[in-house]
Amino acid sequence: MKGKWLATLCLLPFLIFFCAFQIAPLIWIAVNSLKSLDGWGLGNFSEILGSPFYRQAMRFSLEISVWSSVLGLLIAVLGSYSLRQVDSRLRDFVTAFANMTSNFAGVPLAFAFIILLGFNGCLTLLLKQAGLIEDFNLYSKNGLILIYTYFQIPLGVLLLYPAFDALREDWREAASLLGASTWHFWRHIGLPVLTPALLGTFIILLANALGAYATVYALTTGNFNVVPVRIAALVSGDIFLDPNLASALAMLLVILMTVITFTHQWLLRRSYHVKR
């Protein structure tokens, strides 16, 4: 049939571009991660897993990602739940603002944090004068957790806000007529209903943090040891280049991300949907 042929032809340009810029690089990495100086094999992977330096990078990456995701999620839950309870003008304004700040990441964010919390940052000075802190190092692991948490919050709010749709007001009313306290309501209805959404959001935040490169790179000019920084240094650094080792490291990250993404899809399918 002529129609079907033409239709198939319409798919072609998309496929070409998608392959060139998304699939092909991935395949290149997958293949070359298995190639090292000693020939084909898992040499790159065992080198990475055997090196304290790369193991530290992975540990830092995971620590920063997990902590910033937990903190970001916590703030986002409290925030987006309260957002639903306030009058619509305040709600619309803050939601729109969160929407905008979700684009506030990477290099500009790093600079803003230096102004705010750098060695001579205004907030650092304020807190020091108030005697609340001795010193604060933005360029440390804790500093990074803080700045990562910041860019997780708007994302978390945007993802969780619609999830509270699933929590209908009449359930709370029904529960209270049946004699349930606020605590009972959350324990038996609210949390179970929200759990898939909470886990799903946590996972997106985790993936977001694991792959983040711009913020940490701009803040520490590539001197803090996390996985994305290591990958970039192996392909575009100025000391020593090893694209194959970079591929192996990248593959480890991709595998982790794939597991995370699929878990997320699975959770999405399990979440409660409210018919509109």
Add this chain to the structure above:
Amino acid sequence: MSFLSVKQLHKSYGSTMIFQDIEFSAKQGELVTLLGPSGCGKSTLLRCLAGLTPVNGGRILLDGQDIAALSPQKRGIAMVFQSYALFPNMTVAQNVAFGLKMQKVDRQTLIRRTAEAVELVELKGFEGRYPHQLSGGQCQRVALARSLVTRPRLLLLDEPLSALDARIRRHLREQIRSLQQELNLTTLFVTHDQEEALTMSDRIVLMQEGRIVQSGDAETLYTAPATLFAAGFMGNYNILDAAQASALLGHNFGQQVAIRPESIRINASEGPSAEIIGHTLLGNVIRYRVRTMGIELLVDVLNHDASALRTRGTHVTLGIDLSAAREVA
């Protein structure tokens, strides 16, 4: 000489038969209804006639021309969809004018004929509205105007009233019928509602599981169902097996028998006695449930006097004419 005649039409998806051996015809200006339960293939049949779905075999003769191989654009057939399928980005006038625009009709004619069609469906003054600003009934009338404006040879209506509430449905039903008669437009109407079919059609084609069960005028289909399915679908027939029917009517039957509830009387002078076991008020009709000889029957009686209502437990004498009983396969 029939204007539309469908011959040996069949359609299947792989090994799943959708319909087969479809044969029927329509005279110029007739309204023929395709009636059947959902999933009987009637909507697919309509889409095949329109050319939106290809058939596997058979012929569709419209005005003497076999159109089975033509593309939908060239068939000169219009269709009103169940979902209205109004173009949401266009106003009422733009929707109606779309077909004329495709025919490259000149501007003057386009404006005139669009206005005529809008007036025909009583939507004057709504030309500038968008579909989302209209009620369901108004949307359906726009869809109707859009189909009529191109002066099609054949109009197809795919359950056009099913999404509307009862009052609007009745009104629109009459409007469609009178328009169709006024324009002498050959029309095929698909529905699963027997009442709709009976009130609107010149002829009814009853379908079941992809086959035509019976076709004829409304009167015949209602009073003389050919099969058990037809009897069940066309009315609230009492269905008795051969033995029950023979006992009740004192006549030897070889097959199942269908008796319409309104053909039984409960105030006969002689006949089998029965006990009233319940009733339902259907407005102008009271439907009694009665038991006689261990058989439960439905009996419809005109509701002309509230005091005449027989209460539960009352004993009555049934009168059933032998001619009202129909043997069905």
Add this chain to the structure above:
Amino acid sequence: MSNASRSVSLYHRLVVWLLFLILLLPLAATLLYSLATQWSATLLPSGLTLKWYAALWSDSRFLIAFGHSLVVCVGALLLAIFLVLPLMFVIAYHFPRLDALMNVLILLPFAVPPVVSSVGLLQLYAGGPLPLIGTPWILIGCYFTIALPFMYRAISNNLQALNVHDLMDAAHLLGASTFRAALLVVLPNLRKGLMVALFLSFSFLIGEFVFANILVGARYETLQVYLYNMRNGSGHFTSALVISYFLVVLIVTWAASGLSRDKS
């Protein structure tokens, strides 16, 4: 209103304001810094000025970088429209089963961080038949993949609400060819959703740094790379840059939300 419910509502307002303040703080500090004559080792700046903005907006390197960013983002979005629209129409109309596959494919740009893709891209397009590294072309291609999931979701939601099949059938019966029907009936109904997706995509594409820095760097300096390269200059100057960038994002997202509110 009882006492208890009043305190509950006060709590919620407090939380929302706190959230707003947390999100605002870095921006506000940057804004203040960009307007300060001098601000070091004190709580507040010593004076206010607009000279940093004047310096920034008369810096030709900044204007060029801004132009580069616009070219790359607009180019990527045009490419995305050109590639995605026919694809989505064909999937909705002819191959609805491909939608499931597409929903997996569009996860890829999300599951594979830019830093990972860069490794392969650097090797594939450094030389050979397609020496794209260091040119804006590679960024246009990469940004298309970043924008893809958002565009796909937005258009897909629109298409699902549209009942494409009935509309196309109706148009066919009224005499329109498939191409004309798609152009006159389906496309106009996707316009608003598409515009919202484009605005939102633009607002995050213009903030993209990783691909721009690793694949192209100073050879075709975009806004973000320029910002990074200015890190050793005056903090006031870079703050003015950050605020200017954010203003652009603000205008674009505001336009997008205005459009989407319009829709309902």
